[in-house]
Amino acid sequence: MRNPGRLRPICALSDGRTLYADVDGDGVVDEVSDSQDRDGRTVVTFEGPGDKRVQHPVWAVATTARGRERTHTPPEVGFRAAFGDFDGDGRVDMAVTYSAPDTSDSPVDSASMLEVRWGPLGRDLRGRSRGSIRMSHGFYIDGLRAVGGAPQSAGADRASARLLVHQSTGDGVFETYRGQRRGHDLVVPDEPLPRWSEEFAEQKDGWADMGQCQAPPISTATGP
Numbered sequence: 001m002r003n004p005g006r007l008r009p010i011c012a013l014s015d016g017r018t019l020y021a022d023v024d025g026d027g028v029v030d031e032v033s034d035s036q037d038r039d040g041r042t043v044v045t046f047e048g049p050g051d052k053r054v055q056h057p058v059w060a061v062a063t064t065a066r067g068r069e070r071t072h073t074p075p076e077v078g079f080r081a082a083f084g085d086f087d088g089d090g091r092v093d094m095a096v097t098y099s100a101p102d103t104s105d106s107p108v109d110s111a112s113m114l115e116v117r118w119g120p121l122g123r124d125l126r127g128r129s130r131g132s133i134r135m136s137h138g139f140y141i142d143g144l145r146a147v148g149g150a151p152q153s154a155g156a157d158r159a160s161a162r163l164l165v166h167q168s169t170g171d172g173v174f175e176t177y178r179g180q181r182r183g184h185d186l187v188v189p190d191e192p193l194p195r196w197s198e199e200f201a202e203q204k205d206g207w208a209d210m211g212q213c214q215a216p217p218i219s220t221a222t223g224p
Contacts, residue, residue, distance in 0.1 A: 011213035025120025084146025084161035091119035111138030131184040
């Protein structure tokens with residue numbers, strides 16, 4: 001039975017490439033799969049009536065992005081996405097970026113898409129509303145990851161996830177920046193994470209903030 005409005009479990013498998021969450025807000029748990037190369041080729045599989053499954057490539061949201069011509073990069077190359085509960089309401093949100101890889105030692109402000117889409121996202125992944133990922137420059141972004149967000153203790157409220165942005169600074173060097181929700185946006189300060197910090201290692205696409213599934217929770221989708 002579908003239960004729109006009822007919060008479903010949000011968790012990831014231990015491989016970090018498979019997320020289970022009610023992405024479209026229909027009360028049924030869906031599956032988000034990262035590619036083997038952990039690039040921008042993320043796919044959402046929506047669970048439908050009678051075990052019918054519909055797949056939606058996440059990078060399709062970039063094909064109509066304003067300013068795509070500025071990037072001159074195929075979506076599967078320049079697009080990155082991270083899913084996390086960035087506002088702590090128990091629903092999965094999506095951060096998306098679209099930028100071009102560096103072609104010289106000097107980084108270029110090439111980002112044509114720096115958005116956060118607040119859940120429930122819907123099957124078109126448009127989100128109930130949108131905000132901006134606020135950064136001081138739009139250099140090439142190689143990876144996004146959501147971290148944190150798990151309850152600190154039993155019965156505690158879920159904390160908001162943080163967004164890690166792995167971004168070029170030129171000469172083949174990348175730094176990792178941490179952003180958090182501020183108002184309707186995700187704000188990323190200019191100061192990068194120290195390279196020895198635990199969060200610095202979490203710099204590729206993924207969803208570490210959701211907690212680890214004991215087993216794929218798709219079977220919970222048919223419950224009341």
